[in-house]
Amino acid sequence: MNQSQFDQLVERVCAVRVTDPQTPLVDLGVDSLHTIALVMAVEEEFGIEVDPDALADPALASPAGLLQYAQAQAGAAAPAAV
Known part of the structure; x- marks a missing residue:
């Protein structure tokens, strides 16, 4: 999902x-x-669970910050390729 699509969400x-x-x-x-x-x-969109404590971080207080967080969490949750 790119920034424009996330902004639409x-x-x-x-x-x-x-x-x-x-x-x-x-x-x-x-x-x-x-x-x-x-x-x-x-x-739901990224298949992740957002840590409620993470939302207190000012870096996540914008659409851009929240998208970066979601992408990082989704990447960390992705199973490693075999």
């Missing part, structure tokens, strides 16, 4: 407009309920 789940993926989610108007819905959508 954020827009669809959170009913906001992402003009800059570096903008913090809170500045886009994402509230706590939308954050929960977004985390659930990311978990």
Whole structure:
């Protein structure tokens, strides 16, 4: 999933407009309920479990940061090729 596709996911789940993926989610108007819905959508999309403590990291507070985190977690969870 690229940044544009991820931004569309954020827009669809959170009913906001992402003009800059570096903008913090809170500045886009994402509230706590939308954050929960977004985390659930990311978990489903990437097949990962998002650590709730990780969400306190300011680096994850934007669509770009959350996408990087999800991609890293998905990569770490992928089984090694034999």
